[in-house]
Amino acid sequence: MAKMSLADLKALRDQKRSEMARRTSEGKIVDIIIGMGTCGIAAGAKDVLNTFVEEINSKQLEGIVIKQTGCMGLCHSEPTVEVHMAGMPDTIYGNVNSEVARKIIGDHIQGKKLVSGHVFDKPATDIK
Numbered sequence: 001m002a003k004m005s006l007a008d009l010k011a012l013r014d015q016k017r018s019e020m021a022r023r024t025s026e027g028k029i030v031d032i033i034i035g036m037g038t039c040g041i042a043a044g045a046k047d048v049l050n051t052f053v054e055e056i057n058s059k060q061l062e063g064i065v066i067k068q069t070g071c072m073g074l075c076h077s078e079p080t081v082e083v084h085m086a087g088m089p090d091t092i093y094g095n096v097n098s099e100v101a102r103k104i105i106g107d108h109i110q111g112k113k114l115v116s117g118h119v120f121d122k123p124a125t126d127i128k
């Protein structure tokens with residue numbers, strides 16, 4: 001590995017700080033939880049995770065935390081993504097790929113509309 005300059009080290013530190021800030025819920029208004037069990041990873045959950053991070057960075061969205069979880073017991077619908085956001089029902093999306101991840105950011109989080117065709121589960125609206 002080549003030697004890193006002080007500027008490289010500072011840039012790396014800032015990048016890691018911003019990545020860590022994405023993983024704490026404190027002060028955040030949206031939680032995105034990605035199923036990273038064996039079947040999730042096999043179905044492409046890592047690409048989905050990377051797409052969420054890239055999309056949030058490129059749109060410079062604030063207040064969103066991305067978390068990883070293990071098996072959600074939904075092998076048949078992996079990759080699965082759970083979204084918690086004020087003003088929207090808690091939602092589990094299934095069969096999420098990079099394109100769907102971008103729609104979740106654009107439609108659900110920015111547009112406050114569910115991404116039809118990928119909603120695996122949401123609580124009944126009459127249950128509080």
Ligand code: FES
Pocket residue numbers: 037038039040071072073074075076
């Ligand atoms: S390993 Fe697939 S749902 Fe748990």
